[in-house]
Amino acid sequence: MPVRDRCGIFGVYSPHKDYRAAYAVYNGLVSLQHRGQDCCGICVQDGKGLQVETGLGLVSDVFGREKLDSMPGNIAIGHVRYPTTGGGGIKNAQPILMSFTRNDFAFAFNGNIANYPALRKQLMARGLTFMSDSEMELVGMLYSIALNRKDNIYEASREVMEQLDGSYNLLFLDGDGSLYAVRDPQGFKPFVVGKDSKGNVFFASESCALEAVGVKEFRDLKPGEVLKVSKEKGLHGKQAVEPKLITHCMFEFLYFARADSVIEGRLNNDVRKRLGETLARMHPVEADYVVPVPDSGRNFAVGYSRASGIPYEEGLMKNRYIFRTFIMPEQELREKAVRAKLNPVRQIIDGKRIVLVEDSIVRGTTLKAIVQLLRKAGAKEVHVRVGCPPVIAPCYMGMDFPTYKELAAANYSVEEIRKMIGADTLGYTDLKALGEAIGLDGKLCMACLTGKYPLKHTPKKGTPITCC
Ligand code: SF4
Structure with missing residues (x-):
């Protein structure tokens, strides 16, 4: 391998x-x-x-x-x-x-x-x-x-x-x-x-x-x-x-690179905030607080809060000494790590309608665990908003996405994912909004969102990611 x-x-x-x-x-x-x-x-x-x-x-x-x-x-x-x-x-x-x-x-x-x-x-x-x-x-x-x-x-x-x-x-x-x-x-x-x-x-x-x-x-x-x-x-x-x-990787702007990094002249923080603002316009909702999934959803949540006028609150506290769950190789480990890593602030969450903002949904298991945490802390409603459009295809250029089988959006509709993660509503951005937020005249790789790979030899659907 x-x-x-x-x-x-x-x-x-x-x-x-x-x-x-x-x-x-x-x-x-x-x-x-x-x-x-x-x-x-x-x-x-x-x-x-x-x-x-x-x-x-x-x-x-x-x-x-x-x-x-x-x-x-x-x-x-x-x-x-x-x-x-x-x-x-x-x-x-x-x-x-x-x-x-x-x-x-x-x-x-x-x-x-x-x-x-x-x-x-x-x-x-x-x-x-x-x-x-x-x-x-x-x-x-x-x-x-x-x-x-x-x-x-x-x-x-x-x-x-x-x-x-x-x-x-x-x-x-x-x-x-x-x-x-x-x-x-x-x-x-x-x-x-x-x-x-x-x-x-x-x-x-x-x-x-x-x-x-x-x-x-x-x-x-x-x-x-x-x-x-x-x-x-x-x-x-x-x-x-x-x-x-x-074909610059769009996911570097949204998730992988740090928010304070500048890629191709764009501060990631700005790109993420712009997408959050767009999310607020595309998927408005009545709520008490906008809460980010720390740290990945933070900049998007700031944008959502600004554009919607809904106050921003840090309703989830992160234990900074546990690595991000996305990179943990085993599924079970990943779910346990969410509970160990995030603590909902009951005083903020209890009895409130929350807009929970995240950068992306890959498998959906992390978000499901977070929505459950918020509900247990007394959230009256949880509305999930996602900065990245649905991820429907694996990456053969270096991002550690799972196979088609494990990618939530490759197998389920938005409504099915909403039910799966237990949210009241679910809204993503789309390709147009993403292209506009990053700019760069379309010189972007979006293969994990479209299934169209900008490679000389396009991998066939089902090609195991272990080949690259
Ligand atoms: S498929 Fe393209 S955009 Fe998606 S993570 Fe891989 S390189 Fe980035």
């Missing part, structure tokens, strides 16, 4: 020899911790070679001061990894080291290669042996072949990109002390680059991580762009492939 990597990556190149890059990467990864908590790793280049340290758990658990002090070097990359069925554990931690004919490399990867099985088969038929099920290893092998033929990173990247179908952002270091960043030609996942006032160059999956290390100005890498930072030329790059179709 291949390993899916929907993670967070961070990299820094400092021209100052005494700069402690491992510390900067540590801080960047902590800011990206929401993108993955299963395991993490940092690779530093200290002028002599590449040193990789990885571990299971949170960045703050794996990297203490002692370990960071043992990792000198002014150039580094790091990775946080998301747990998936069959894909957790230290064996899948990154960055991974690979030795090519001409150089050593350390790679960190965020994405999902939809044609992984076919490419792996092709490489195995050529006699290549895989040590893991990681997509990163496959991408590394493609680079190894391409760089053997073309000692030019841009041409090699083009050759690799032409073979890959799916989403991928890459950061890699070579043994000579250069740092590279690659964004797929469709720009599925967010990826930003910025410089601080001392001339240090940073790359991150999200802008919130750049801001955490003091970067004020940043930009998105262009889809298909390859950037290199080297001693000789500093930051430079090229468009390795001209994008034919740009």
Whole structure:
């Protein structure tokens, strides 16, 4: 079973020899911790070679001061990894080291290669042996072949990109002390680059991580762009492939990326609030309070409250020391975690008509448990409003959605889902509202809402997600 990597990556190149890059990467990864908590790793280049340290758990658990002090070097990359069925554990931690004919490399990867099985088969038929099920290893092998033929990173990247179908952002270091960043030609996942006032160059999956290390100005890498930072030329790059179709993942704006991150010039907080306002216009209701599902529904709820005039209240308290339920692999675990994680504030809820606002419904089980919590706390009515239109299809580009069988909206009507979750009314936004809230002239992936995949090889309905 291949390993899916929907993670967070961070990299820094400092021209100052005494700069402690491992510390900067540590801080960047902590800011990206929401993108993955299963395991993490940092690779530093200290002028002599590449040193990789990885571990299971949170960045703050794996990297203490002692370990960071043992990792000198002014150039580094790091990775946080998301747990998936069959894909957790230290064996899948990154960055991974690979030795090519001409150089050593350390790679960190965020994405999902939809044609992984076919490419792996092709490489195995050529006699290549895989040590893991990681997509990163496959991408590394493609680079190894391409760089053997073309000692030019841009041409090699083009050759690799032409073979890959799916989403991928890459950061890699070579043994000579250069740092590279690659964004797929469709720009599925967010990826930003910025410089601080001392001339240090940073790359991150999200802008919130750049801001955490003091970067004020940043930009998105262009889809298909390859950037290199080297001693000789500093930051430079090229468009390795001209994008034919740009498809930014809409779910990054709505859920996965942090609300304070800016993707393609849009603050996620604003996008979510706009959708909340639209929800209030599309699905008005008489109620006493607008209550968000913390933290995912918060910005949408602020928008709903503003547009409807219904007061906003934090009627559900979250235990911040329990991870988000969405990423827990087992269903039973997920349901128990909702009860452990959220506590309804009886003084706010009792006897009141509540508009409960959430970002999305995937399986519906989490929302069902929350509606039950509110009813037990005395809610007179619970009206559920959802910022994302119904999710009807799995994601083959890196988001950990379940199969068709488990997706509520793939199997049930809105009315059936309302009954299933026990709400008095249920209202979603629609594709038009979503497109308008994000903008970007339709350069969005909405495949999980439409079933139409912007890939070279469209997966057939029923294709197991385990293939990518
Ligand atoms: S299918 Fe959905 S979650 Fe996956 S990349 Fe497209 S928009 Fe994002």
